[in-house]
């Protein structure tokens with residue numbers, strides 16, 4: 001089997017088309033940028049964008065921190081990130097896995113990971129968390145967003161109710177929900193999502209608290225970031241309900 005960085009590199013080509021975007025203007029109550037702005041320190045601050053992808057956050061970070069270390073293990077992602085930050089001399093790109101962050105040349109004040117803590121093996125996920133903690137300064141903070149498996153259950157529930165409400169039998173309601181929520185791509189028991197060779201872990205909220213504690217973090221805040229209904233089938237009809245979410249977290253070293 002090809003390693004995951006290979007599939008992430010390929011994903012760089014179709015990223016905007018296929019991935020839900022937590023930075024959209026109509027994403028409500030996303031505390032990420034506000035929190036990063038509060039933590040800014042253009043004189044001495046060092047930030048690491050872990051799993052920077054095609055670099056949507058990098059120009060924002062470059063204006064608020066002295067040095068930005070943009071880390072990703074996928075060459076295709078770093079190539080696109082590099083094009084985006086061409087005129088920001090304080091952004092340094094590093095090709096590295098979260099399992100070995102020795103490429104980051106200095107301790108960081110802030111580590112941020114947006115939808116990149118998705119390593120499929122939980123043992124590696126915890127090793128990655130420990131490695132992230134290792135590169136933090138003692139007073140450093142770690143924040144970001146993880147994809148939510150509980151939000152897929154929620155969206156499934158709304159779709160089932162919608163079909164039942166329009167008089168469809170339960171068998172049809174379930175089949176329809178399963179199709180639109182792409183249940184074939186999920187393993188709900190283990191919180192795994194498989195798509196075009198990528199295997200990603202999606203999180204339960206209790207799991208964030210559990211794994212962060214085991215890796216030596218104190219979880220200070222865990223909050224739903226409601227996504228845009230525009231990125232979901234039947235979003236218009238379901239608009240009276242809260243949209244599905246990802247989980248925002250803010251943590252410090254224990």
Ligand SMILES: C[S@@+](CC[C@H](N)C(=O)[O-])C[C@H]1O[C@@H](n2cnc3c(N)ncnc32)[C@H](O)[C@@H]1O
Pocket residue numbers: 005008009019050051052053054055056071072073074077096097098099113114115116117118119
């Ligand atoms: C869903 S994308 C998110 C990208 C970016 N943070 C954003 O918000 O658009 C996940 C990114 O994390 C990177 N990634 C996933 N697992 C990684 C790992 N173990 N080590 C380094 N990068 C990883 C992928 O290559 C990909 O660019």
